[in-house]
Amino acid sequence: MKKSTFITFGLLVFVLAVVIPWLAFRGSGDANTGVEAVPANLKQGQALFQTNCGTCHTLYAAGTDGNYGPDLDELLAPSGQAETPEAAKGVAERVLNAEKEGVDSSAPGRMPPGILNPEQQKEVAEFVGTVAGAG
Numbered sequence: 001m002k003k004s005t006f007i008t009f010g011l012l013v014f015v016l017a018v019v020i021p022w023l024a025f026r027g028s029g030d031a032n033t034g035v036e037a038v039p040a041n042l043k044q045g046q047a048l049f050q051t052n053c054g055t056c057h058t059l060y061a062a063g064t065d066g067n068y069g070p071d072l073d074e075l076l077a078p079s080g081q082a083e084t085p086e087a088a089k090g091v092a093e094r095v096l097n098a099e100k101e102g103v104d105s106s107a108p109g110r111m112p113p114g115i116l117n118p119e120q121q122k123e124v125a126e127f128v129g130t131v132a133g134a135g
């Protein structure tokens, strides 16, 4: 192979394997995706939500856009993010209840109960209670 061919090919590989993925991924986490920076104590709940709930539910602060189940910003906080700890707690309790019991789970295709263990359920409920309605 001629040296120039080798160099051209090398550049092409670099662009395809490094530059394009870098351009594609560097955006995640910034404001455009809707993922909110949350306090450290809510990070675990946010990550769990993204993995376990986001495929079915839209939630702005988690950056998820699932539309199998209801949009949780609209459902839980139609007038915006909870302003007091008490309000956040009320929403968190509703979420925790849905996580534990499921919603309508005897009917097919509804919200299944017990996706997460009890500790994780609490973390997700606290996260959702605090951030629902953001954005």
Ligand code: HEC
Pocket (backbone or CB within 6 Å): 049, 052, 053, 054, 055, 056, 057, 068, 069, 070, 072, 075, 094, 095, 098, 099, 103, 104, 109, 110, 111, 112, 115, 116, 124, 128
């Ligand atoms: C397989 C899809 C699916 C997954 C995964 C899922 N849900 Fe749901 N969820 C639904 C559906 C569907 C409904 C609406 C059920 C109905 O109205 O009959 C719902 C309803 C809800 C509600 C509303 C309850 C109420 O009080 O009205 C909350 C809150 C909720 N889900 C939270 C979560 C959380 C948190 C997770 C992750 C642990 C999660 N969901 C995972 C499908 C899902």
